Amino acid sequence: MADEIKTGAYICKGCDLGNRLNTDQLEMIATREGRVAVAKSHDFLCGAEGVKMIQDDIDSGEANRVVIAACSRRAKTDAFSFSEIPTSRVNLREGVIWVRPEDDESQETTQEMAEDYVRMGCAEIKFMATPKASEEQGTNRHVLVVGGGITGMTAAIEAARAGYQVSLVEKSDTLGGTTGQLYKRAPTRAPYADPEDTGVTELAKMLEDDDKVSIYLNSVLSSSDGAPGRFDVEISASNADGSTDAAQTISCGSIIQASGQIEYDANKLTEFSYSEAPDVITQLEMEALAKAADGGAIKRPSDGKEVQHVVFVQCAGQRSDKEGHLSYCSGHCCNTSIKQAMYLKDNAEKAAEGSSIDVQTTILFTDLRTPGAGGEDFYRSGQNKGVTFRKGTVSAVDKNGNVTFSDLILDEEDTIDADLVVLATGMIPNSGRNNEREDELSAQKTQLEAENKEVPQEVLDEIAIPVESILNLKYRQGSDLPQLVSGFNDSHFICFPYETRRTGIYAAGPTRRPMDTQQAQEDATGATMKAIQAIENAGKGMAAHPRAGDLSYPSFRKEGCTQCKRCMMECPFGAIGFDDKGFPEYNEARCRRCGTCMGACPVRVISFENYSIDSVGQQIKACDIPDEFDEKPRLLVLACENDAYPALDMAAQNRFEYSAFVRVIPVRCLGSVNTIWITDALNSGYDGVVLMGCKKGDDYQCHFVKGSEMAHTRMSKIADTLQTLNLEAERVAVHEVAITDIHRVPELINDMAKTIDEIGMSPFKF
Amino acid sequence: MSDLNQALADKYKGNFLKEVIDNVEEGDRVQMCMQCGVCAGSCPMGPHWEHTPQKIFMMIRANKREAVLASDSMWMCTSCYNCIARCPRELPITHIMHGLATYAKRLNLVPKTQPTAKFAQLFWNNLSSKGRVNELKLGISLYFMNGFGEGVKTAMANQKLGLNMLKTKRMAINEAWGGHSVKDKSGFHAMLKKAAEIENDTIEANSK
Amino acid sequence: MSDIVATNETILVVGGGISGISAALEAAEAGKQVILVEKNAYIGGRVTQLHKYFPKLCHPTCGMEINQRRAKSNPNLTILTMAEVTDISGDKGDYSIKVKLKPRYVTNNCTACGQCTDAVEAEFDNEFNYGLNQRKGAYIAYNNAYPQTYVLDERIIGTDDATKAKDACPADAIDLEMQEESIDLKAGAVVWATGWRPFDANKIQPYGYDRFDNVITNVEFERMNDLMGPTGGKVTRPSDGAEPKKIAFIQCAGSRDRNYLKHCSRICCMASLKQTHYVRENITDGTSDIYYIDIRAIDRFEDFYQKVQEDDSVKFIKSKVAFITEGENNNPVLNGVDTEGYHRYANEYDLVVLAVGMEPSVNQGDFPVDIVLNEEGFIEMDEKNGGVFAAGCSSDALDVNRAVQSATASALRAVQVINQVGAVSPQNEGAK
Structure with missing residues (x-):
């Protein structure tokens, strides 16, 4: 049967692993407990010969899934990359021998650590299928640009130059926007001595002459829906007499929002x-x-x-x-x-x-x-x-x-x-409606009214100010791109300035940050790069940044779903909608594959082909839990793979030691952590759980923007669970960790070990 | 206020920067100052300045005509060129300071007791009479600048230095009688006269 | 290296700093073939030497980790380290490129176990830490360096150390016979992202960087605050290793100055404001005085400036410091005039940080291709540059955010050339 799982487990003896660990024992565990079809060791697994050994097993059909028990999943990625073959990396080097002292006394617990990790790898691989793109992709090589100012005009001409069709939608009756109102602009080229022409007229002419570009004046987006590669957009035009024509519907692959800025109202001064x-x-x-x-x-x-x-x-x-x-x-x-x-x-x-x-x-x-x-x-x-x-x-x-x-x-x-x-x-940025703020205000109002309290005037005033939507998105998560501070459209500000929270929709120009015309043009060009990239990737079913190229996507078990909509509410990227019956729709081209939906789901029906409640949960369960009298506690660490896990790796590179009782599992984002993992861990006898994610808040470092924050909110409620289990609250700790916390991460682990020492072992040992 | 001074003040009313640009050597560079203050901090005479060069440039732009021209600040400049060397905008600060001083002098706005101004006059008188500096006479007139009594005291104090200079032929005693001169003295005087006329004419014209 | 496939539909990216990596990844993730050429043994460039980024005070390693992962998983991207472009000829859409590859003496077999480092004895100034400490002759630049492959310093080749390293390597990854080689590549477009270097503070004579131990540069200060840096995250005075309390920052050290760099380096104000945070975090009772001409905390950075202004431990003095002398105990004394109201000062400090600016890392005249530069040595956007597009700090003094923006824009410019080439090459006819 083609679908039969045949796992090959390969254990490396290089980098001193062979000297520090009993690899025969590890092989045996993989075979007996992990039930793998093949288990082999090699002196230098990442070398050409070692890799060939694995590849031969794959080619001969001996193995169609692979467990590599060697170094961290972040190391030797080139060597251990087997096309289409699900691979689980068991981290014996950075995760075990490099963080443990090399003495006889530590030998036993170090070996136990390695054995558990092998068990975990063998458990994980059972729940890892090869991701295949779904059937819902579109490759519409058509870019929609909203706003006909210098930013939008530049984006349009740049996209056309790259060979893409462009529709440019402008609210007013002429192209040019604010820049069109300027006499001249500050110079953009050497010797930077005199004001120069804005170039708007030439740009408008170029756009009008370009047969790849369609211009819609006096027009706005009355509706937009879909996903990267297959957006459906309604363009409504108004006539000079105020009447509107029937909306035109067009399809496009990505959207650039270049809605510009408005001048501050000087009457206030x-x-x-x-x-x-x-x-x-x-x-x-x-x-x-x-x-x-x-x-x-x-x-x-x-x-x-x-x-x-x-x-x-x-x-x-x-x-x-x-x-x-x-x-x-x-x-x-x-x-x-x-x-x-x-x-x-x-x-x-x-x-x-x-x-x-x-x-x-x-x-x-x-x-x-x-x-x-x-x-x-x-x-x-x-x-x-x-x-x-x-x-x-x-x-x-x-x-x-x-x-x-x-x-x-x-x-x-x-x-x-x-x-x-x-x-x-x-x-002032013309960034559309601030849906989050609106929700916040109306919630505030509703609550005050329910409590029969007076709603403060400033709340009423703010609610009363009508703000026009730019995109009129039909997403369940709101009509416009989210904002963070001062009304600017949010993006991952420093390293990834174009990464908005709505996949395939890119903000450019002063709607995302104050800027001059030259920077706006540069920004427009960059946003166009992202827009055409979004189209190309959506067509292949590949994720956009930061898991670029990932083909896995979430799906759900319909029979278990209670239509609670938590997944929809928590998705940081507005990817999830729901159908007439209230079941979720994933729109995977909008999805960034962070797994926050999976973490949010109270009935645990959401999973990815290679990342699921089981792929982690079974690892947790696979660990050997010694009984209470062994005095060997077990600590579970769920570490964000973006920052916390690399920090642990780097701690290991520096040979910073930490407790041998810990078992670390990397997660895509702390947002993907489902509380079931924690209750399962505690129920099965783990003594403590440590969660490590990225910084949240206004200066968030979470690569999925809200993932870490969502996890913190969820975990703030875990105390109740602990209470029902009659367990101490200290047994679960959530930390914000930076990738450079190389000294701190081992300390956090050791702190938990100390806490367990103090409060005692879990009563749930079997 | 002298007539010329009054005329210029009226002419450039409200735009002292323009007056400086028109009438002061390298005055057009004043506008290039970005107020970093490195000149002020670099000047060895710094602590003695009422207004630092950078501040004077600001005062010019702020139309503070009287305060600038009647100030003794620009007379403090010893032409060490530290400020020019360090100025990030390459302003010829030393030249501008001397230009301002010259202009103030022209308008009779020099503070009466300004010793540098006095010395400058002595030096000019000495130099312009024969086209060569007569060091002996210059020294003597400098000693006696502030009266006979003080002059004798200064001369006595510097007696040894004077004798050594005579010995090493750094100073010639016969300079006291006539002293050396340029070859074409009358030509030299004619040249100075012409230069003064040109300068005068420019300022006169600017004052109309 | 003969396995590199490059055609006139390939994009060459020169420089593997944040701009080069960003440009390369954006193009590669849009399906283009990209070759990235980096001079150092690792990618990441200057940002890897920064402790934190402004204004979020987050760590560059964080974004770099994502970029490294993007690079590892992208089959369209080839990275050549220890490589330099020596010649570019041809025209837009059809360039021939020569690349010089310096020997690393370590092969891909390296598992980064670090045993070679332990085996060798020779030590050299650690350039990653601007010479603030020493490193071994077999080394990896920093923890998270990519590729995770060690390097042998060419100065130990032929010495006992080289043999010791080779003998110590359990992976047989050391090849002492490696030679410099030159390879030829084709490309349709070039993204030039060679970045910047800190201005040489020795040239600023009045500040005595070359004479006074306790006058350091902002890039050195950055390394000192890194927990994994040369001082283990401790700020120390080079003269005596003591912890400084009174710290001064001198802005425009070499920038906005006709004697040195004519341009404003843009980032130094924000860098110093950021570094006042380090002072507060890492030094008990530490104070920061900032000597400035204008604080250029432009656009959204203003909020960051305002927060620093609220901090009592930070003072702002509007003055370009005239000169530094050395007082007792090797304390630098700053001399100058506060121009806001004329206050003359001679202020003594424990440590002085020169906010040195950025200059283009390639000297005018050293470009392997005809290119239009401005007076400051940055690449101008010009038709004459053909299919060569500047990204990041080779085009202007930029902060990281703007560099990435510029890089992404340049990636598109390169993609446009490739798509035009692709549209006319016969194998792609009918594909559109």
Whole structure:
């Protein structure tokens, strides 16, 4: 029978394993207890000869699943890679001999450790099938770009250049977005001395001429659904008279959200008289004046007088913890003010055929932020053109343009009588609805109402502000990309900036972080890379980052499912929906294969082909639990394979020792840990359980964003379980661990060993 | 306030930076300063400055005409060039300081008791009469700069140094009578006169 | 090495730092054939030498672990370490490349057991730790280095140590006969990601890095705080090994300065702000004074700056330090003027950290291909560069996030070239 499981167990004697361990005994355990078809040892298993020995068994049909008892699963991956053959790695080197002292006294417990790991490997392999992609893939080589500003236009042209079809959806009646409203932009190439054309017109022309690109103006996404490779999107257009046409439905493989930014509302800045004084304007309004002047003298709004002295107030309503202000810096405004001061200087210089000194431009700043090579060149160029920079904090601008500020260098108050005042007010991301916040607020309101308490006005106010959805996703987890801080779309900020929490949908431009036009174009190009990659991988049924290439996907046993929807609620990636009957739908092209659904499922019906409740649970059960009087406790460690497990490996590389009573099982993410594993472990006589996952919270390091957090929440409830079992709460510990906690991870294990010493062995030994 | 000073102040009202650019040597470089303060910290005379160079540049941009021109700060510069060597923006700070001093002098805004200004005048008088520095006379006039009594005291204190200089021919006693001179003295004077005229004309023109 | 298959549909990535790896993986994960060439014996570049990243204060090893795993499992990616590109000729869509492979003297059989390290005696300055300690002549750069294969320092070849290493190796992985070789490759597009190097602090004469023991650089400070670093995570004064309490950070040490680097290196402000966290975490009663011109905590980094400002142990002084002298007990004394209101200072510290900036790691003139550079030596985006695209810090002074962004964008530019090549090559006709 082709499906018959024939496991080959191969035990390495290299790297001192043969000297430190009784490998004959391990072979015997694999055969007798692990019931493997073949068990062999080799002096140097990862060498060509050792690998050939395994491959020969596979080729001859002796083995169709493999247990490698050698080094960590992170080592020698090239050698131990057998195409299509499920492989379990038993970590005898980093997991056993490298963390144990080499003395006679320790020999027995070290050997027991190795034996247990062999048992565990043999148990795991029984539940590992070769993953095969499901049948639901689509390979639609069509990229949808939402937003026709410079970010979206760039993404569209870049995708077309890569050979993909593109649909570009723009809400307004013209392409260009905010950049289209600019007279010029800060320079993007050497010598970074003068403002340059925005390039928007050329870009629009290119898009219009490109037969791979379809442009939808006056249009929004009224609905989007599906998964990478097979999104279905409804585009609704509105006519000039306000009527709407019937929505068009198109299919696409991935989506780039380039919804841009909106200017901060300067009316909130009453101290700067914006709402009363026509000659106090924002940077974007200054662009309009410059556009109108088109190289001639810039005239102020109130009386059309040519301006002689313009003051730029940096960080207006930004970098501030005042109510209603933006806490962050918008990044572009320093360069923008320099550029706008140059408009005045350059125009005056042209008019006077030489000197521009009569037009005064003063930039009031606290930190001038023009980083990089181009930034500093541009700052210098501004100074060279006679733009005056003064470090100061502005306290007030009156209706007549008197700017009062404290000069921080001269340490005194000063006032400049300006013709025109430009406020650098910064940007707010246009990132759609914050579904999580909405849920939070409505839950708060519902609860207060249920308790007959008054709902605070600020809660009601916040609920009352309507926010337009950008994507109108039909996902159960909300209509838009999740946000983290300050309304920016969340991504794995440092290492993997494009990894949003909705697979196949990539945010680009200022919706994800404040940025200037040049960075937005770079960002758009990067997001396009991810968008075409998502299409290619979805077509092959492969996971996207971070388990790129993984073909396994979750499925569930329908008869056991209680339609509780926990899997749907906990999925960090919005992958799971449900059908008419309330059964889950997995949309595996959206799935990142973290297993958080599996961890969440109270009835344990969710599994992957090679990772399941059983593949871990049977390992837990396979361990030999000595009886109470042996004084050999057993500790279970469930370690996140991304950070905690490598940290344990590195501790071993440094020969940091830890308790021989521990058995470590790597998990895909702490989020995939189902509480059944813990209760099973405790029930079967383990004395303590330690969970190690990544940092959670705003500065999360969890590669599946919410996995670690979900696990912590679940485990906070484990105390009840322990109580019903009449066990001490200390027997279960959850830790946030970093990959560099090389000293700390052994300590955490040893701490648990000490705790067990203190509170005594589990009463559940058999 | 002198007429010229008044005229210039009126002319450049509210834009002292422009006045400096138009009238002070290398004045256009003032705008390049980014207020890092490395010049201020590098100056060996630093502790004696009322306003450091970087602060003066800021004051110029902040329109503090009187405070800058009447300051004795730029007279503190000893031309060691430490600031120029270290300035991250390569501002010719020494030159600008001397330029400002010269301009202030032109407008009669030098503080009355400024010793460097006095010495500078003595040096100029000495040099411009014959086109060569007469060290003996310069030394003597320097000693007696602040009156006869003090001059005698200073001379006595430096007696040994003077004698040694005579011995090693670093100073010639016959310099006291006439002293050495450039070959074409009248040509030299004509040149100075012309230069002064050009400078005057520029400033006069700028004041109109 | 003859088994490397490269065609004009292959993407060559030069440099295996965070930018190069990111570019290589993004392209490979989109199905393209990629060859990554790295000069060091390991991939990861400069970020592997960082203790933590700003603004999340997480560890670079964490992201690198994921990238290593992506690399291990991707059949489209070939990584060549100890390799340097010596020549690139041809045009966009059809490049011929010469790569020099330096001998590692250790084969793939290496199991990273470390016995060769124990066997050899010779020690050399540890470049991974900027010379702050010594390493053996048989070594692996750091714990999580990839590939997990040891290296023999070429300086021990021909000595007894080499034989000792070979004899000690249980896996027979040491090959003392290995020679330098040169290989020829084809590629359709090139991603140039050679990154940056810290500016040489010796050049900043007034700060006395070359004269004063207790004046160090930010990259050295980074290594000191790493638990696995040269001091085991302890911050110590090089002069006497004591724990410093009063620490000064000097911003723009070599940056924004016509005498050294004209450009702003962008990252140094955030790096120092981050390092004040190390001071607080690792030194009881430690204080940090930051001497700065502008604090460039741009965009979302501002929040990080604001948190540091709230910390009483951190002070900010708006001043470019003029010069450093040495006081008693080898204490550096910072001299200068606080320009906010003119306060002259001569402040004594236990340790001074120079926030040195980044310069392109390849000198102008040393590029094996015609390329358009700006005055600062960074690669400009220009049509003249053909199918060679700059990624990361070879294009500007960038933080990690922006470097990855730039790398991902460059990966697409390379993919575009390959897709055009693919579209016209006969075997692919009709495939679209």
